[in-house]
Amino acid sequence: MADCSYVVFAYLERLAAQGELIHQDDTSVRILSLMEENLQLYAQADALGLARPTERTGMFTTALVVKVGERTIYLYSDNSMTYKGF
Numbered sequence: 001m002a003d004c005s006y007v008v009f010a011y012l013e014r015l016a017a018q019g020e021l022i023h024q025d026d027t028s029v030r031i032l033s034l035m036e037e038n039l040q041l042y043a044q045a046d047a048l049g050l051a052r053p054t055e056r057t058g059m060f061t062t063a064l065v066v067k068v069g070e071r072t073i074y075l076y077s078d079n080s081m082t083y084k085g086f
Contacts, residue, residue, distance in 0.1 A: 009075070016073045019066035029059045029078075 016022070041053035064075040 012073050012075060015068055016064060016066040016075060019068045019073070021067035023065040025063045027061050027063075029061050031059055034059055 038053075038057045041055055041057060045051070045053040062075075062077045064073075066073045066075070
């Protein structure tokens with residue numbers, strides 16, 4: 001099911017890129033399972049003598065509201081630990 005909805009999401013992203021008015025909100029989030037993973041990444045980095053892990057550890061959600069002609073497109077992405085981009 002998720003594979004089918006991704007096609008729709010990707011198409012809406014392309015349409016939104018052509019929008020004449022864009023509202024964006026990036027919000028940090030706290031996801032307990034990812035926080036535990038981050039602790040492990042920091043411990044591994046410390047064991048290697050690094051100040052921080054080389055992997056991304058940020059947890060964010062991004063919401064876009066885009067006006068395209070007479071339509072409004074709403075997009076939401078959970079960018080936790082990886083960057084999907086818009």
